[in-house]
Amino acid sequence: LAKTTQPISMDSYEGQEVNITCSHNNIATNDYITWYQQFPSQGPRFIIQGYKTKVTNEVASLFIPADRKSSTLSLPRVSLSDTAVYYCLVGDPVYGGATNKLIFGTGTLLAVQP
């Protein structure tokens, strides 16, 4: 069963750039890589999604190497309010079909300090 791997936690300071990497060895050909943010006692919130190379939006950037076996979420100039758990999400080709099994990573707890 494929799974994703992320660091359990990361520390940062306000104003710094933070990079969180996720490993996903069995990503499916047609699948996208998606990152979510979750605050305590709330549902996850979609941050960014990409298929290959680099994607950027108003919140973050996503870097994906050519083999797509990993991805890096980059948060520019973090603030205290960015303290949350960050999950990466990819499809699992083991199950195939139009709806691949959805597997969230273990999540990375980002703690931003003043």
Add this chain to the structure above:
Amino acid sequence: ETGVTQTPRHLVMGMTNKKSLKCEQHLGHNAMYWYKQSAKKPLELMFVYNFKEQTENNSVPSRFSPECPNSSHLFLHLHTLQPEDSALYLCASSQDSNTGTTSYEQYFGPGTRLTVT
């Protein structure tokens, strides 16, 4: 209302009770999901509905019974639960593109915090 709503937000029930969780999405999506999130564990996918048809049942015990009467509403019926079923239950929705590319841009509700006593 907009987005994905869930009721109730908090629920305490005994092991012999029967209760239901409700989810409603106002986004016009065609897929809905139930997830379970226990303390310090990753989200666990429980059920998936595409176009009101259940396409995924992730080996969930039969004491959890989903129902999807239409593409906007999703229920999770609970009966004879165990204390280890206490968790945050999250509903989500998405729009499947059917173009061969699976998009996992899902929109989550706030969750129901369930405590089984």
